[in-house]
Amino acid sequence: MRALRAFLRNPVAMAGAVLLGAVVLMALAAPVVFPGDPLGLAGRPLQWPGANPRFWLGTDPSGRDIAAQLFHGARISLLIGAVATVIAVVIGIIFGALAGFYGGVVDTVLMRVTEAFQTLPNFLLLLVLVAVFGSDLKTVVIAIGVVAWPPVARLTRAEFLTLRERDYVAAGRMQGLSDAHLILREVLPNALPPVIVYASVVMAVAILLESALAFLQLSDPNVPSWGNLIGLGRTVLRSEWYVSAIPGVAILLSILGVSLVGQGLNDALNPRLASR
């Protein structure tokens, strides 16, 4: 409760919440405001914003309404951000919890794997995964989750390393509680706050990764993603730069929203740092 109050009183957090709320609102309103297929042929391609009152943000090189794609794209970005983050956080927690709780050989092996993933530039691995498994939305989301988990694992492990030495864990062991119980019920809840804060970073990274993939024309072309639009606009950048510019602003504002909310959460959950 105290954390919530701190969050609500924090202007930074509120600014983030407003931005993120706007994106969510766009996503929810998309089918109402633009009921048709956002990828359908709407009119002549490459009409400038305002040139035709029907398309207030203009049309893209395939004659599709940019405004419609922007609204429907909000759903895609949020979906990708949320699902990929859940995947990354779950993998990261499993790796980090096991490594941190058990230590020893388990720790060494798991951390070697984590290290391997971290040594490999994550975008490169993403490229390979998409080249191998295809670029439909499901694959892209899973692939992003798969490349984004190592920092979560490290963070969780660090928390577990300190928490497992606490008295209540030792007491639990004495009572003969199972490892699973100790990990899930005793240690994890206490290790979660920093992980939750970090999840906002993962979400921002996930949205950025998808848009970078889409920019290289490697994401799913069957969904109205903001990154796809930027990539499409690249060939007409010299004359119709608005095609790339508009969705870029949308990405920027959503990521800004996500990271501000993350910062607000951080301040609220770790009050000793809030004074900074």
Add this chain to the structure above:
Amino acid sequence: MSGPTRREVFLMTGAAMVPMSAIAQATPRRGGILTVHFATEQRILNPSLQASTGVYIVGGKIQEPLVDLDAAGNPSPVLAESWESTPDGRAITFKLRQGVTWHDGRPFTSADVQFTAMEMWKKILNYGTALQQFLTAVDTPDAHTAVFRYERPMPLGLLLRALPDLGYISPKHIYEGTDIRQNPANTAPIGTGPFKFVQYERGQFIIAERNPNYWRQGFPYLDRVVWRVVSDRAAAAAQMEAGQILFSPYSSLALADMTRLARDPRFEVTTRGNEGNARTNTLEFNFRRPELADIRVRKAIAHAINIPFFIENFLGTYAKPGTGPIPSVSTDYYTPGSPQYGFDRAAANRLLDEAGHRRGAGGVRFSLRLTPAPWGEDIALFATFIQQSLAEVGIRVEVVRLDAAGFLRTVYNDHNFDLASGWHQYRSDPAVSTTVWYRSGSPQGAPWTNQWGWTDAGIDRVIDDAATEVDPAKRRALYGEFVTRVQNELPLWMPIEQIFLSTFNRRMRNAGNTPRWASSSWYDTWLAS
């Protein structure tokens, strides 16, 4: 954004003076460096080993073919001075040019022709291996005569149309006894052409300089040709505008940039000089999908797509509706009047209903996966347009995006597609490039062949007869029959015809004056000051 800027006005007034200066410079000027846009780097530069525009644009200035095409599109002598065929089409004799030397000073002889034909065209050169499949030997009665012997009749017309692309000669003394695929000359070619290879920096540039001992006395005019490797289309357009590149071949710029440059008086964007390089956009149907094996569904799909609308709004003035596999630039074999499938949404819906595909939930009849080839902006645009158009008649299309290797493997080897879309490049004669798309029996995995799961014995027979028919009139009639048959069956659809676009800086003279100019040797090209 409204009204011309000062800069533009300045350019316009400059443009008004162009014709006058052109008249003043009617006599060719010697010297100068021609800078050329090189968009797709190749593994090798030797056109006797690899038939692709990316090789011709460089290697075609350094090495020469036996025969090229003249301004009217007829075979004209280069390294071969004359040719004749026996009436049965089994022996074709070439009289070779005398006094020609390789860039390293050795004389060019019939032994080079023999070696190149037997070791390169027949064994390694793509399209060449199929063309020369029945070549048994090349006899060399003297140093300047080469006799090609064929197991089955080879129509002289077919060979002469194919040789400008598939008839480049390599020096025997460089390649004999080596591993041909790994020979250093593959990336540092030695030829007889007007330009001598100087340097190749991968990812950056290639340089060739004037061959002072060229057999055409007094040619070439240019001092140097420099190819700049620029894979990014937008960057290449910027370099054209900055004067860093004078010529961009084969539609290598973005459509939007070409449209923009076409309005700029400094440049000419044209199909001129590429008439021999026509291509058609394709829509391939996989007959393993029961829906698509039904001719009514294939016809419905064709009727559902408004080709003139697509061309007008997305491709501009440089494309036109295609009527079949043989494009209209092929004066010998183009067949007007074959069955066509114009835009008619009502007919499409009716045909789909007749085929038993009623609209289900959300108005969807059934779903298809469309796999567009990853080369060419127009293919991606066309794929989106197909997706949008078919949605209107109740066919949901999911676009499957693959890279080049993935596309070839998925479509031609794994057959894991419903619809595919790409380019068919017409190479002077249907037997060279076109009939393989329809002839059954190609081994699984061979790219750009009939892998649709469709066979038609009648069409196979027409294709085979035409390939060995020596009488030109009968050959023409056979291809007429071929076109009519495949347009009736519609195993694949080629609804758009395009010719590659060249973007010239107007300083270039004698540019684009032959039907395969971009691939040709540029011996008479010069630069106005």
Add this chain to the structure above:
Amino acid sequence: MKLLLLALRRLAASLPALVLILVGLFLLLQLAPGDTVDALMAQMGGGDAAIAADLRRFYGLDLSVTARLGAYLWRLLTLDLGFSAIYGKPVASVILERLPATLLLMTGALFFAFSFGMALGVIAARRVNRWPDTLISTLGLIFYATPSFWFGLMAIVVFSVYLQWLPAGGFGDVAMGFTGWARVWDTATYLVLPVLTLALIFLAIALRIMRASMLEVQGMDFVRTARAKGLSDMRIVARHVLRNALLPMVTLIGLQAGTMLGGSVVVESVFTLPGLGRLAYESVVQRDLNTLLGIVFVSALLVIAVNFIVDLLYARLDPRITG
């Protein structure tokens, strides 16, 4: 000598991860649709099945996966990275050609990010909660949220298309045949926009860290004392604050080295720089396995080296950590 030993031990500790990556990627790419010969056929614009089979034999693609993997690892033991099918020459020389652009890009971006990040961070901390701080902090947040490729594209629109100050892409104008300083200047003009683009997010991070460290240290006794002694701000910043702020900064470099290499894939393709990142992208598309694994190998070594240097610096900067 002790340093060398330390370096070797570090390398040995990283070996399992490295082998894991190489073997993993090798096996992963076997699952990809199409191989390098398919990519070659696409580049050639056609050819029959016999040619494809012939090429597969030529590149050893007809052997079993285990045989090829074994051969690859065996060659790697002798530090032989193999032969690139697409480029037709040894992978080592292909990589060496592309390395300068990427190294220049990365060091340039790091240098820019940290010098400006520090300067802005110091200014913000000195004027904490007043308008310069608000402005700088907001800018930092926006930089952090900007997709780098989009920033690059917009920079091209502004600086190359409209203002025509800087080239839109490429890496030096070869045909001009510049030498000496003219060449350095020419190359520099091509690097300005890519370096800015890549540096953006690191600038944002550096700025935040610097500001936080400044604020933390400012309140401490020794800084108060120093100030009371009449030491100038510059000297206080240089002597006490920087040293403290450098620790997290240095850690950051170690953590971000890999990310930066990944980021250069995108930045190099926006600005068509002939660097390692774009080479990696191309070799994935071309299924040029040897080249891709070679790049991964080299970049992993790079990351390991950076982290080693970071550790050394750490020991120097933080007196609590010894040896």
